[in-house]
């Protein structure tokens with residue numbers, strides 16, 4: 001494990017190896033929300049590709065866009081850190097050109113991932129994104145998808161990413177819920193749970209609590225003192241309505257399988273959304289944000 005050298009000697013934790021190759025490095029001060037997330041995702045062994053339709057074009061297109069933010073800015077061979085790796089959808093592409101340190105707060109998630117995601121330069125470590133057990137200035141990029149809204153303190157997580165990034169390193173954050181939809185939706189949460197036969201006990205607290213982010217939240221978090229080249233891109237307009245409507249049908253009517261749209265339709269919807277977002281002001285109606293910035 002060549003990347004083990006990047007671990008911080010003074011990190012206050014009681015590290016142990018869950019299974020060969022999975023080092024658990026939870027900070028002694030890790031909060032309740034992160035612990036809850038770890039337990040929730042430890043127990044969730046559902047196929048994440050199926051649950052979130054990660055192989056549908058509406059996801060493939062935007063994950064590709066997300067990966068290319070890193071690929072275009074970071075030289076091949078430069079080490080990357082992933083936070084909240086979960087399904088491994090981005091790691092499986094980026095590992096082809098970079099040494100990868102793959103983290104998630106849930107050790108069992110990393111264990112499942114390590115069954116199929118292999119390579120000579122992959123290092124799995126269970127850690128909270130708000131307390132990274134690495135030395136300063138280690139990585140050419142830090143990235144996370146659908147993870148930032150799970151943090152109790154997103155500013156702290158951002159500061160940790162800043163600390164472990166090299167100068168000119170890239171932070172890339174994808175699939176972050178837009179408050180335009182998720183804040184009002186939270187008011188109808190209980191109704192939605194009832195209609196979709198969802199037991200609130202089976203929802204992660206972080207997902208249940210979150211209200212999403214406004215564009216201005218990211219502008220504030222990535223202020224110009226520490227970061228430069230900030231970009232906040234929109235993801236999904238019609239694609240989001242369709243994605244969540246299909247998920248609603250699947251759960252409300254207890255369908256046996258999720259509905260798969262034909263590729264030509266998926267491509268048409270994504271192409272429409274990309275044109276729609278060029279109209280001034282329309283990016284505020286996206287369902288998710290993709291954010292990137294460079295460390296000064």
Ligand SMILES: C[S@@+](CC[C@H](N)C(=O)[O-])C[C@H]1O[C@@H](n2cnc3c(N)ncnc32)[C@H](O)[C@@H]1O
Pocket residue numbers: 034037038041048083084085086087088089103104105106109127128129130144145146147150151
């Ligand atoms: C919705 S999943 C996203 C997984 C993957 N990035 C993807 O796009 O499919 C969120 C992941 O974040 C992890 N997570 C939640 N809280 C975390 C924290 N405080 N630190 C690190 N990872 C966390 C969860 O265990 C889960 O695997």
